[in-house]
Amino acid sequence: MIPAPFDYAAPATVEEALGLLAEHGDEAKVLAGGQSLLPVLRMRLNAPELVVDISGIASLKGITDTGDAVRIGAATTYQEVLDSDLVSEHLGLLHKAVSEVADPQIRHRGTVCGALAHADPAGDVGAPVLALDAQMVIQGPGGERTVPGSEFFTDLFETAVGEGELLTAVVIPKHTGWGSHYEKFVRVSHQWAIIGIAATVRAEGGVIAEAKVGMTNMGAKPLRAAGVEAALAGQPATEEAIAEICARAGEGTEPPSDLNGQAGYRRHLAGVLTRRAVLAAAGA
Structure with a gap:
């Protein structure tokens, strides 16, 4: 099917994205890799007025070593996770789970944080991220907050990300040698x-x-x-x-x-x- 008509915005910063979400409320949906959202739009299970594409926000990209943990930005693709020496060395469980996600085409577009925000219980990244005691970084109008993985998933397709907020990163403690x-x-x-x-x-x-x-x-x-x-x-x-x-x-x-x-x-x-x-x- 063809999605219902919608407007499209590609903000350059997290602040711009949050401003669009505040302005449009429930009528806006966030797109990172699109592998969760686009099928929903095509089946017309949701018909937002505005799609906010965060994939071009530089601050949301990349994998960084924070000392005791590894931080994965919200615009980081599955394939970038698979290609990361940091992930393979310190987060072996996540690396192995991501290798089971769909096919190479999807892994080059989809994102770990996008899957976490979508919160499909059959998705491959929720269980390993939960098992690795991850912390989810959420940013909204009131600033940034961190939610432990044990409190992030609240129900079927529901998370602790509130209205007008973005999941900006997942921070996972190193499990080197496990x-x-x-x-x-x-x-x-x-x-x-x-x-x-x-x-x-x-x-x-x-x-x-x-x-x-x-x-x-x-x-x-x-x-x-x-x-x-x-x-x-x-x-x-x-x-x-x-x-x-x-x-x-x-x-x-x-x-x-x-x-x-x-x-x-x-x-x-x-x-x-x-x-x-x-x-x-x-x-x-």
Whole structure:
């Protein structure tokens, strides 16, 4: 389908973008890479009066080392994340998850922050970013604020970004030396995840010192498998110990039921895929 008519603006600064959002309110939508917004417009699920394209704002581009963390600007594409030595060295889990996003064409246009702002629970970046204890940087008329990942996703397609605000960056603590793996289950290549498990593990002397596990499409928003994380700490990095704990990963979750599988099927898959992801991340 062809989108409904809309006006287009390409501000040069964040302040200009915020001014346009303040002026147009709910009738304005933000575009970064467009891989989430454009399909919505083409299906006429939304018909804004104004599309505010932030992809040309220089301050929103790039990946920077902040010391203990890596900052990824809102206009940074998936491919730039994949090409970054900073990301591959310090954020292995994010690097592996982004490599599973769609196809090269989309990865050269879409952005990590755009996907986070869209907040699709089946998207590939929400779970790893949540598992890596990221901080989201949000800017609005009142200035800049930082929201922890645990508070950023509020409901289905909803986040802590308020009216008239922009997600300008995600800041992710370095996990240098941690093992990582993203296990994505799909029926066909490049599909949205039926479910996915993002696991990163710090092992010492054959023992799991710390584990972090994010879950894709196991509820209305990305989730942490907190019970599994706590149970894995201090356990030997062996298949037997890991399998018993990870089998419970789906407990307490409310995954969707659809043509790809019922909720019970997804809960079972969560246990299987969590075991695989943690074993791979632990090098077991």
